[in-house]
Amino acid sequence: MKKVTILLPAYNEEASFPVLEQCMKRVLEENPGYEWEFLMVNDGSTDHTLQQMARLHREDAEHWNYIDLSRNYGKELAMMAGFDYVKGDALIIMDFDMQHPVDVIPEMLHWWEEGYDDVYATRQGSKESWMKRKTSQWYYNLLQMFTRVPIQKDTGDFRLLDRSCIDALKQMREVERNTKGMYSWIGFRKKGIFYQQQERQAGVSKWSYRALLNLALNGIMSYTTAPLRMASVLGLVVSLCAFLYLIYIIIVTNLYGDPVAGYPTIMVTMLFLGGAQLICIGVIGEYLARVFNESKRRPGYFVSSYNGERGRVEELKS
Numbered sequence: 001m002k003k004v005t006i007l008l009p010a011y012n013e014e015a016s017f018p019v020l021e022q023c024m025k026r027v028l029e030e031n032p033g034y035e036w037e038f039l040m041v042n043d044g045s046t047d048h049t050l051q052q053m054a055r056l057h058r059e060d061a062e063h064w065n066y067i068d069l070s071r072n073y074g075k076e077l078a079m080m081a082g083f084d085y086v087k088g089d090a091l092i093i094m095d096f097d098m099q100h101p102v103d104v105i106p107e108m109l110h111w112w113e114e115g116y117d118d119v120y121a122t123r124q125g126s127k128e129s130w131m132k133r134k135t136s137q138w139y140y141n142l143l144q145m146f147t148r149v150p151i152q153k154d155t156g157d158f159r160l161l162d163r164s165c166i167d168a169l170k171q172m173r174e175v176e177r178n179t180k181g182m183y184s185w186i187g188f189r190k191k192g193i194f195y196q197q198q199e200r201q202a203g204v205s206k207w208s209y210r211a212l213l214n215l216a217l218n219g220i221m222s223y224t225t226a227p228l229r230m231a232s233v234l235g236l237v238v239s240l241c242a243f244l245y246l247i248y249i250i251i252v253t254n255l256y257g258d259p260v261a262g263y264p265t266i267m268v269t270m271l272f273l274g275g276a277q278l279i280c281i282g283v284i285g286e287y288l289a290r291v292f293n294e295s296k297r298r299p300g301y302f303v304s305s306y307n308g309e310r311g312r313v314e315e316l317k318s
Protein backbone atom coordinates (compact mmCIF):
# COMPACT_ATOMS: atom_id res chain seq x y z
CA MET A 1 0.00 0.00 0.00
CA LYS A 2 1.27 3.48 -0.82
CA LYS A 3 2.05 5.74 2.09
CA VAL A 4 0.96 9.37 2.15
CA THR A 5 2.18 11.91 4.68
CA ILE A 6 0.30 15.01 5.72
CA LEU A 7 2.74 17.68 6.88
CA LEU A 8 1.39 20.05 9.54
CA PRO A 9 3.60 22.92 10.70
CA ALA A 10 2.37 24.46 13.95
CA TYR A 11 3.14 27.58 15.91
CA ASN A 12 1.01 28.09 19.04
CA GLU A 13 -1.86 26.01 17.72
CA GLU A 14 -3.11 24.32 20.90
CA ALA A 15 -6.61 25.60 20.15
CA SER A 16 -6.65 23.90 16.76
CA PHE A 17 -6.23 20.33 17.99
CA PRO A 18 -9.91 19.30 18.31
CA VAL A 19 -10.67 20.37 14.73
CA LEU A 20 -7.43 18.89 13.43
CA GLU A 21 -8.06 15.50 15.04
CA GLN A 22 -11.57 15.40 13.60
CA CYS A 23 -10.29 16.22 10.12
CA MET A 24 -7.52 13.63 10.20
CA LYS A 25 -9.99 11.03 11.41
CA ARG A 26 -12.08 11.82 8.34
CA VAL A 27 -9.01 11.45 6.12
CA LEU A 28 -8.43 7.97 7.54
CA GLU A 29 -12.06 6.95 7.07
CA GLU A 30 -12.50 8.38 3.59
CA ASN A 31 -9.19 7.17 2.11
CA PRO A 32 -8.70 3.60 3.29
CA GLY A 33 -6.64 2.71 0.22
CA TYR A 34 -3.54 4.36 1.63
CA GLU A 35 -1.33 4.21 4.66
CA TRP A 36 -1.34 7.59 6.40
CA GLU A 37 1.26 9.47 8.37
CA PHE A 38 0.44 12.77 10.07
CA LEU A 39 3.73 14.57 10.58
CA MET A 40 3.47 17.59 12.88
CA VAL A 41 6.27 20.12 13.24
CA ASN A 42 6.28 22.15 16.44
CA ASP A 43 7.85 25.45 15.41
CA GLY A 44 8.90 26.64 18.86
CA SER A 45 5.39 27.10 20.26
CA THR A 46 5.10 28.76 23.65
CA ASP A 47 1.76 27.16 24.56
CA HIS A 48 0.83 23.50 25.03
CA THR A 49 1.14 22.53 21.37
CA LEU A 50 4.05 20.18 22.07
CA GLN A 51 2.21 18.36 24.90
CA GLN A 52 -0.79 17.87 22.62
CA MET A 53 1.45 16.44 19.89
CA ALA A 54 3.04 14.06 22.36
CA ARG A 55 -0.41 12.94 23.46
CA LEU A 56 -1.47 12.16 19.88
CA HIS A 57 1.70 10.17 19.29
CA ARG A 58 1.13 8.26 22.54
CA GLU A 59 -2.46 7.44 21.63
CA ASP A 60 -1.74 6.42 18.03
CA ALA A 61 1.96 6.04 17.20
CA GLU A 62 1.14 4.33 13.92
CA HIS A 63 -0.20 7.52 12.38
CA TRP A 64 1.06 10.53 14.37
CA ASN A 65 4.69 11.63 14.36
CA TYR A 66 6.07 14.94 15.52
CA ILE A 67 9.25 16.96 15.25
CA ASP A 68 10.08 19.49 17.93
CA LEU A 69 12.26 22.31 16.61
CA SER A 70 14.68 24.04 18.95
CA ARG A 71 12.96 27.44 18.55
CA ASN A 72 10.55 29.34 16.30
CA TYR A 73 12.03 29.38 12.79
CA GLY A 74 8.98 30.41 10.78
CA LYS A 75 6.75 28.31 8.56
CA GLU A 76 9.16 28.08 5.62
CA LEU A 77 11.91 26.45 7.68
CA ALA A 78 9.42 24.35 9.63
CA MET A 79 8.34 22.88 6.29
CA MET A 80 11.97 22.30 5.32
CA ALA A 81 12.39 20.29 8.52
CA GLY A 82 9.25 18.38 7.61
CA PHE A 83 10.58 17.49 4.14
CA ASP A 84 13.58 15.81 5.81
CA TYR A 85 11.46 13.50 7.97
CA VAL A 86 8.62 12.58 5.62
CA LYS A 87 8.10 8.82 5.36
CA GLY A 88 5.44 8.81 2.66
CA ASP A 89 5.61 8.24 -1.11
CA ALA A 90 3.73 11.48 -1.38
CA LEU A 91 3.29 14.50 0.84
CA ILE A 92 0.34 16.81 1.39
CA ILE A 93 1.12 20.12 3.10
CA MET A 94 -1.72 21.60 5.16
CA ASP A 95 -2.16 24.43 7.65
CA PHE A 96 -2.68 23.35 11.23
CA ASP A 97 -5.75 25.58 11.58
CA MET A 98 -7.47 23.45 8.89
CA GLN A 99 -8.16 26.42 6.62
CA HIS A 100 -7.37 23.88 3.94
CA PRO A 101 -10.34 21.53 3.57
CA VAL A 102 -9.68 17.80 3.67
CA ASP A 103 -12.45 17.24 1.08
CA VAL A 104 -10.05 17.89 -1.79
CA ILE A 105 -7.59 15.19 -0.68
CA PRO A 106 -9.27 12.42 -2.72
CA GLU A 107 -9.03 14.64 -5.81
CA MET A 108 -5.35 15.25 -5.14
CA LEU A 109 -4.72 11.53 -4.77
CA HIS A 110 -6.63 10.90 -7.98
CA TRP A 111 -4.35 13.19 -10.03
CA TRP A 112 -1.28 11.79 -8.31
CA GLU A 113 -2.32 8.29 -9.42
CA GLU A 114 -2.77 9.71 -12.93
CA GLY A 115 0.93 10.51 -12.90
CA TYR A 116 1.13 14.13 -11.76
CA ASP A 117 3.96 15.00 -9.37
CA ASP A 118 2.70 18.30 -7.97
CA VAL A 119 -1.05 18.71 -7.49
CA TYR A 120 -1.48 22.27 -6.23
CA ALA A 121 -4.70 23.69 -4.84
CA THR A 122 -5.74 27.20 -5.86
CA ARG A 123 -7.88 29.34 -3.55
CA GLN A 124 -11.29 30.24 -4.82
CA GLY A 125 -13.53 32.85 -3.19
CA SER A 126 -11.05 33.85 -0.52
CA LYS A 127 -12.47 35.08 2.77
CA GLU A 128 -9.49 37.30 3.50
CA SER A 129 -9.93 41.07 3.73
CA TRP A 130 -10.01 43.14 0.52
CA MET A 131 -6.63 44.70 1.41
CA LYS A 132 -4.93 41.33 1.92
CA ARG A 133 -6.40 39.94 -1.31
CA LYS A 134 -5.37 42.95 -3.41
CA THR A 135 -1.83 43.15 -2.05
CA SER A 136 -1.25 39.47 -2.67
CA GLN A 137 -2.60 39.86 -6.22
CA TRP A 138 -0.25 42.77 -6.96
CA TYR A 139 2.61 40.86 -5.50
CA TYR A 140 2.03 37.82 -7.72
CA ASN A 141 1.84 40.02 -10.82
CA LEU A 142 5.08 41.77 -9.83
CA LEU A 143 6.87 38.50 -9.19
CA GLN A 144 5.69 37.02 -12.46
CA MET A 145 7.02 40.05 -14.35
CA PHE A 146 10.51 39.22 -13.15
CA THR A 147 10.75 35.60 -14.15
CA ARG A 148 10.29 33.09 -16.92
CA VAL A 149 9.21 30.31 -14.59
CA PRO A 150 5.40 30.36 -14.34
CA ILE A 151 4.09 31.14 -10.85
CA GLN A 152 0.67 29.89 -9.77
CA LYS A 153 -1.70 32.60 -8.61
CA ASP A 154 -3.65 32.32 -5.33
CA THR A 155 -1.75 29.17 -4.58
CA GLY A 156 0.06 28.53 -1.36
CA ASP A 157 1.61 25.52 0.26
CA PHE A 158 -1.56 23.43 0.12
CA ARG A 159 -0.56 20.75 -2.41
CA LEU A 160 0.38 17.14 -2.93
CA LEU A 161 4.01 16.46 -3.79
CA ASP A 162 5.32 13.21 -5.18
CA ARG A 163 8.47 11.68 -3.70
CA SER A 164 10.47 13.02 -6.66
CA CYS A 165 9.49 16.58 -5.73
CA ILE A 166 10.26 16.03 -2.05
CA ASP A 167 13.71 14.70 -2.91
CA ALA A 168 14.32 17.69 -5.15
CA LEU A 169 13.20 20.15 -2.48
CA LYS A 170 15.35 18.40 0.12
CA GLN A 171 18.42 19.24 -1.91
CA MET A 172 17.62 22.96 -1.86
CA ARG A 173 19.15 23.94 1.44
CA GLU A 174 18.98 27.72 1.28
CA VAL A 175 17.93 29.26 4.55
CA GLU A 176 16.40 32.46 3.12
CA ARG A 177 13.56 30.50 1.69
CA ASN A 178 10.53 31.13 -0.37
CA THR A 179 9.11 27.69 -0.85
CA LYS A 180 6.35 28.91 -3.21
CA GLY A 181 9.00 29.89 -5.72
CA MET A 182 10.74 26.56 -5.30
CA TYR A 183 7.70 24.48 -6.24
CA SER A 184 7.69 26.24 -9.60
CA TRP A 185 11.43 26.15 -9.99
CA ILE A 186 11.84 22.39 -9.60
CA GLY A 187 9.40 21.75 -12.42
CA PHE A 188 7.90 18.22 -12.71
CA ARG A 189 4.37 17.51 -13.90
CA LYS A 190 1.94 19.95 -12.33
CA LYS A 191 -1.83 19.89 -12.03
CA GLY A 192 -4.01 22.61 -10.53
CA ILE A 193 -7.26 22.04 -8.67
CA PHE A 194 -9.54 24.46 -6.81
CA TYR A 195 -10.66 24.70 -3.20
CA GLN A 196 -12.70 27.00 -0.98
CA GLN A 197 -10.58 28.47 1.77
CA GLN A 198 -12.14 27.88 5.21
CA GLU A 199 -12.25 30.33 8.11
CA ARG A 200 -9.66 29.73 10.79
CA GLN A 201 -11.51 27.51 13.29
CA ALA A 202 -9.61 28.37 16.45
CA GLY A 203 -6.65 30.40 17.65
CA VAL A 204 -5.28 33.46 15.83
CA SER A 205 -3.35 34.07 12.62
CA LYS A 206 0.42 34.20 13.07
CA TRP A 207 1.12 36.46 10.12
CA SER A 208 1.57 40.14 10.84
CA TYR A 209 1.87 42.56 7.91
CA ARG A 210 5.56 42.86 8.78
CA ALA A 211 6.10 39.11 8.45
CA LEU A 212 4.20 39.15 5.16
CA LEU A 213 6.33 42.02 3.82
CA ASN A 214 9.40 40.07 4.83
CA LEU A 215 8.12 36.99 3.02
CA ALA A 216 7.30 39.05 -0.06
CA LEU A 217 10.74 40.67 -0.20
CA ASN A 218 12.35 37.30 0.37
CA GLY A 219 10.24 35.93 -2.46
CA ILE A 220 11.57 38.46 -4.93
CA MET A 221 15.15 38.55 -3.70
CA SER A 222 15.64 34.81 -3.34
CA TYR A 223 13.92 34.14 -6.63
CA THR A 224 15.28 36.64 -9.10
CA THR A 225 18.15 39.07 -9.59
CA ALA A 226 15.89 41.41 -11.59
CA PRO A 227 16.15 44.25 -9.01
CA LEU A 228 19.92 44.30 -9.54
CA ARG A 229 19.29 44.65 -13.26
CA MET A 230 16.77 47.41 -12.56
CA ALA A 231 19.39 49.27 -10.52
CA SER A 232 21.75 49.18 -13.53
CA VAL A 233 19.00 50.32 -15.88
CA LEU A 234 18.06 53.15 -13.53
CA GLY A 235 21.71 54.25 -13.44
CA LEU A 236 21.86 54.15 -17.21
CA VAL A 237 18.67 56.19 -17.63
CA VAL A 238 19.82 58.79 -15.12
CA SER A 239 23.23 59.12 -16.84
CA LEU A 240 21.55 59.51 -20.21
CA CYS A 241 19.26 62.26 -18.90
CA ALA A 242 22.26 63.98 -17.32
CA PHE A 243 24.12 63.80 -20.63
CA LEU A 244 21.21 65.28 -22.60
CA TYR A 245 20.86 68.01 -20.01
CA LEU A 246 24.59 68.73 -20.36
CA ILE A 247 24.26 69.26 -24.10
CA TYR A 248 21.25 71.48 -23.49
CA ILE A 249 23.22 73.63 -21.03
CA ILE A 250 26.18 73.96 -23.39
CA ILE A 251 23.96 75.13 -26.22
CA VAL A 252 21.92 77.50 -24.09
CA THR A 253 25.06 78.99 -22.50
CA ASN A 254 26.63 79.55 -25.89
CA LEU A 255 23.53 81.16 -27.30
CA TYR A 256 22.44 83.34 -24.39
CA GLY A 257 25.45 83.56 -22.09
CA ASP A 258 25.55 82.36 -18.50
CA PRO A 259 23.38 84.34 -16.07
CA VAL A 260 24.69 82.32 -13.03
CA ALA A 261 21.34 81.29 -11.71
CA GLY A 262 20.79 77.54 -11.65
CA TYR A 263 20.57 76.88 -7.91
CA PRO A 264 17.26 75.01 -8.21
CA THR A 265 18.50 72.84 -11.08
CA ILE A 266 21.64 71.90 -9.17
CA MET A 267 19.63 71.01 -6.08
CA VAL A 268 17.13 68.95 -8.03
CA THR A 269 19.83 67.07 -9.93
CA MET A 270 21.83 66.41 -6.79
CA LEU A 271 18.88 65.15 -4.79
CA PHE A 272 17.69 62.99 -7.65
CA LEU A 273 21.12 61.45 -8.20
CA GLY A 274 21.61 60.97 -4.47
CA GLY A 275 18.27 59.20 -4.18
CA ALA A 276 18.95 56.96 -7.16
CA GLN A 277 22.34 56.02 -5.75
CA LEU A 278 20.93 55.20 -2.33
CA ILE A 279 18.24 53.00 -3.85
CA CYS A 280 20.82 51.08 -5.87
CA ILE A 281 23.11 50.65 -2.88
CA GLY A 282 20.12 49.44 -0.87
CA VAL A 283 19.26 46.85 -3.51
CA ILE A 284 22.84 45.60 -3.59
CA GLY A 285 22.82 45.55 0.22
CA GLU A 286 19.71 43.36 0.28
CA TYR A 287 21.43 40.79 -1.90
CA LEU A 288 24.67 41.09 0.00
CA ALA A 289 22.82 40.37 3.25
CA ARG A 290 21.43 37.20 1.70
CA VAL A 291 24.84 36.13 0.44
CA PHE A 292 26.18 36.81 3.93
CA ASN A 293 23.51 34.66 5.57
CA GLU A 294 23.84 31.81 3.12
CA SER A 295 27.64 31.89 3.13
CA LYS A 296 27.65 30.92 6.80
CA ARG A 297 26.33 27.59 5.59
CA ARG A 298 24.39 27.02 8.77
CA PRO A 299 21.74 24.34 8.85
CA GLY A 300 18.28 25.82 8.43
CA TYR A 301 16.98 24.46 11.71
CA PHE A 302 17.82 22.32 14.72
CA VAL A 303 15.65 19.55 16.06
CA SER A 304 15.19 19.13 19.81
CA SER A 305 13.43 15.81 19.56
CA TYR A 306 11.61 13.46 17.19
CA ASN A 307 8.62 11.67 18.68
CA GLY A 308 10.00 12.68 22.06
CA GLU A 309 13.38 11.02 21.45
CA ARG A 310 16.25 13.40 22.01
CA GLY A 311 19.26 11.40 20.81
CA ARG A 312 19.93 10.04 17.30
CA VAL A 313 17.45 12.43 15.75
CA GLU A 314 19.53 12.59 12.58
CA GLU A 315 19.23 8.84 11.94
CA LEU A 316 15.46 9.07 11.86
CA LYS A 317 15.47 11.24 8.75
CA SER A 318 13.93 9.60 5.74
Ligand code: UDP
Binds near residue numbers: 095206
Ligand atom coordinates in the same frame (compact mmCIF):
# COMPACT_ATOMS: atom_id res chain seq x y z
N1 UDP B 1 3.23 28.69 11.32
C1 UDP B 1 4.47 28.15 11.68
N2 UDP B 1 5.45 28.98 12.16
C2 UDP B 1 5.27 30.33 12.28
C3 UDP B 1 4.02 30.88 11.87
C4 UDP B 1 3.03 30.03 11.39
O1 UDP B 1 4.69 26.94 11.59
O2 UDP B 1 6.19 31.02 12.72
C5 UDP B 1 2.18 27.80 10.81
C6 UDP B 1 0.86 27.92 11.54
O3 UDP B 1 0.82 27.13 12.71
C7 UDP B 1 -0.13 27.41 10.50
C8 UDP B 1 0.50 27.90 9.20
O4 UDP B 1 1.87 28.17 9.49
O5 UDP B 1 -0.18 25.99 10.46
C9 UDP B 1 -0.20 29.13 8.66
O6 UDP B 1 -0.26 30.12 9.66
P1 UDP B 1 -1.55 31.00 9.92
O7 UDP B 1 -2.77 30.17 9.86
O8 UDP B 1 -1.31 31.73 11.20
O9 UDP B 1 -1.47 32.00 8.69
P2 UDP B 1 -2.70 32.55 7.80
O10 UDP B 1 -3.58 31.36 7.46
O11 UDP B 1 -3.41 33.55 8.64
O12 UDP B 1 -2.04 33.14 6.59
Ligand code: MG
Binds near residue numbers: 205
Ligand atom coordinates in the same frame (compact mmCIF):
# COMPACT_ATOMS: atom_id res chain seq x y z
MG1 MG C 1 -4.39 30.12 8.77
